[in-house]
Amino acid sequence: MADKPFLPEQIADHNARHIAALTDEYEALGRALGRRGIDIDGVKAKVSGFSLALPTWATGRGGTRFAKFPIPGEPTNIHEKLADCAVVQQLSRAAPRVSLHFPWDGASDYVALREEAEAYGLGFDAVNSNTFQDQPGAEHSYRSGSLGAADTAVRAQAIRHNIDCIEIGKTLGSKALTVWVGDGSNFPGQQDFTRALDRYIEATSEIYSRLPDDWQLLLEHKMFEPAFYSTIISDWGSSLMAAQELGPKAKCLVDLGHHAPNVNIEQIVARLHRVGRLGGFHFNDSKYGDDDLDSGSINPHQLFLVFNELAEAEARVPGPTPAYMIDQSHNVTDPIESLLSSTESIVSAFAKAALIDRDALHDAQDRDDPMMAFQALRRAYRVDVSAIVAMARMEAGGAIDVLEFYRDSGWRARKAQERKPVGLGAGIV
Numbered sequence: 001m002a003d004k005p006f007l008p009e010q011i012a013d014h015n016a017r018h019i020a021a022l023t024d025e026y027e028a029l030g031r032a033l034g035r036r037g038i039d040i041d042g043v044k045a046k047v048s049g050f051s052l053a054l055p056t057w058a059t060g061r062g063g064t065r066f067a068k069f070p071i072p073g074e075p076t077n078i079h080e081k082l083a084d085c086a087v088v089q090q091l092s093r094a095a096p097r098v099s100l101h102f103p104w105d106g107a108s109d110y111v112a113l114r115e116e117a118e119a120y121g122l123g124f125d126a127v128n129s130n131t132f133q134d135q136p137g138a139e140h141s142y143r144s145g146s147l148g149a150a151d152t153a154v155r156a157q158a159i160r161h162n163i164d165c166i167e168i169g170k171t172l173g174s175k176a177l178t179v180w181v182g183d184g185s186n187f188p189g190q191q192d193f194t195r196a197l198d199r200y201i202e203a204t205s206e207i208y209s210r211l212p213d214d215w216q217l218l219l220e221h222k223m224f225e226p227a228f229y230s231t232i233i234s235d236w237g238s239s240l241m242a243a244q245e246l247g248p249k250a251k252c253l254v255d256l257g258h259h260a261p262n263v264n265i266e267q268i269v270a271r272l273h274r275v276g277r278l279g280g281f282h283f284n285d286s287k288y289g290d291d292d293l294d295s296g297s298i299n300p301h302q303l304f305l306v307f308n309e310l311a312e313a314e315a316r317v318p319g320p321t322p323a324y325m326i327d328q329s330h331n332v333t334d335p336i337e338s339l340l341s342s343t344e345s346i347v348s349a350f351a352k353a354a355l356i357d358r359d360a361l362h363d364a365q366d367r368d369d370p371m372m373a374f375q376a377l378r379r380a381y382r383v384d385v386s387a388i389v390a391m392a393r394m395e396a397g398g399a400i401d402v403l404e405f406y407r408d409s410g411w412r413a414r415k416a417q418e419r420k421p422v423g424l425g426a427g428i429v
């Protein structure tokens with residue numbers, strides 16, 4: 001049985017050193033918000049209710065098609081990945097679920113894996129299939145596509161793999177399958193747009209028919225890469241079209257990096273919510289394309305605007321919370337540090353959206369007063385919510401300063417001694 005990464009006393013000692021300053025900051029912010037008629041404890045309660053999932057693939061160093069530079073002590077198997085996710089959850093208290101990707105996260109005993117996660121205080125989010133890479137021993141190649149491939153045998157293999165993922169997910173206690181396919185084309189004329197989409201929908205409907213009643217099928221669109229001319233599920237329009245044809249359990253998943261630069265993603269959120277098809281989110285940030293940079297590192301305002309639309313939509317038609325997940329590639333940092341920092345950015349954006357005076361916003365919108373409508377958002381965005389996020393985290397048993405605690409803990413150096421070295425540069429310090 002796996003122990004939690006840190007003893008509660010270690011976290012309590014850390015918090016004892018920071019609690020006086022935090023209380024001071026929290027009370028000062030509480031007074032400032034109180035003057036605006038906002039109850040800080042109410043906001044903190046909302047923040048405490050927010051959680052997201054961690055993807056196993058973000059616990060190792062990412063890379064590009066040019067190179068990957070692993071660090072000593074990074075996880076080498078699903079058990080070590082779970083341990084690193086447990087670090088993020090124990091310190092942040094906002095990341096209690098893990099999203100597995102198959103076959104990358106294959107294990108010999110999924111019942112035992114579920115118990116292992118439970119001992120860490122972790123559960124499982126959506127399972128992800130992988131038909132964008134060939135796997136050792138596979139009968140057919142995905143070089144010409146998977147669920148949308150012209151070759152029936154290739155499509156059948158991709159369908160089977162997705163059904164296998166559902167079966168594993170049932171054992172793990174997951175409630176969703178996320179399907180992202182790289183299927184597309186690199187040359188005009190290479191693929192018939194209509195027939196390719198038809199094949200994809202037909203194949204995906206076979207997967208859909210195997211979905212348990214209380215599951216969702218999350219369709220993730222992506223504009224380009226690996227295909228550079230056209231992609232079958234390239235945008236939210238194609239994704240919605242597919243979801244609507246498949247049935248009510250099919251929903252659209254929005255990855256922040258999967259759009260053309262400057263696309264109004266917050267409006268996509270509102271649109272998908274309006275038709276009840278907003279199923280999930282992959283958080284990351286980008287400057288140029290699907291950069292998979294850390295959430296909030298480039299455009300924290302966009303993150304805030306996304307949460308504003310979610311809060312607006314939720315206030316209008318309450319419904320199930322979309323499946324929130326981080327999906328990033330940590331190429332130059334210790335992945336645990338990036339996950340801790342990104343979780344904080346995402347929770348902060350959520351907290352800021354919770355501060356928006358919706359009546360003032362709606363009133364300005366109805367009076368056609370763009371400046372005051374904008375100011376309703378601005379007033380919330382300008383607030384430094386760190387004390388609310390840290391207080392909620394501490395009260396749930398997490399660390400006040402997550403990065404300081406993590407660095408002081410020496411976790412990675414310890415793991416460098418215990419775990420198998422990875423990559424060509426293993427051992428170079």
Ligand code: PSV
Nearest residue numbers: 128180220222255282290327
């Ligand atoms: C594709 O770019 C993506 O964002 C999908 O979510 C995949 O599942 C993930 O990356 C990992 O490859």
Ligand code: MN
Nearest residue numbers: 220255282327
């Ligand atoms: Mn993604």
Ligand code: MN
Nearest residue numbers: 255257258290
């Ligand atoms: Mn991506």
